[in-house]
Amino acid sequence: MDSRGVIQNVARAQQINSFSGIRYGNITPTDMDGLIEYNNKAYVIFEVKYRDKKLPFGQRLAIQRMVDDLSLGGKKVIALIIEHCVDNTAEQIDIAGCEVRELYLSNEKQWRPPHKRIRVKTLIDLFITKIVGDPF
Numbered sequence: 001m002d003s004r005g006v007i008q009n010v011a012r013a014q015q016i017n018s019f020s021g022i023r024y025g026n027i028t029p030t031d032m033d034g035l036i037e038y039n040n041k042a043y044v045i046f047e048v049k050y051r052d053k054k055l056p057f058g059q060r061l062a063i064q065r066m067v068d069d070l071s072l073g074g075k076k077v078i079a080l081i082i083e084h085c086v087d088n089t090a091e092q093i094d095i096a097g098c099e100v101r102e103l104y105l106s107n108e109k110q111w112r113p114p115h116k117r118i119r120v121k122t123l124i125d126l127f128i129t130k131i132v133g134d135p136f
Helices: 057-072 120-132
Strands: 034-038 042-050 076-084 099-105
Touching: 034 120, 042 057, 042 120, 057 076, 057 099, 076 120, 099 120
Parallel strands: 042 076
Antiparallel strands: 034 042, 076 099
16 A cells, blocks of 8 residues: 555654744744655645635745745746645645645746636646646
């Protein structure tokens, strides 16, 4: 059985990382919930938020700048803000089935909602086939 993408140690994954001791003026660390490096051609960055929880300004700016910087190297890059509605914090969230709330494409240089309601896996598949040009 292939266990790639499955959390191997749930207890460790539930530990909180405290970044409180790392600060540079108003700058503090942020985290990302997911990153795919695809065949040295593209990157998919994603952040998952509960229901309509807003993405903090600093985190949005950091992700946007990362997309812009990675694209300077010739890579296709997309960032996704993903929304989930799993109320029970003991339940795992199926990211593939969540909906994309917003996206930032390296060639568009702006945050926007998807053109239609779309699930994460579907949008990533479209990005890889249409934008990157790879059949997988």
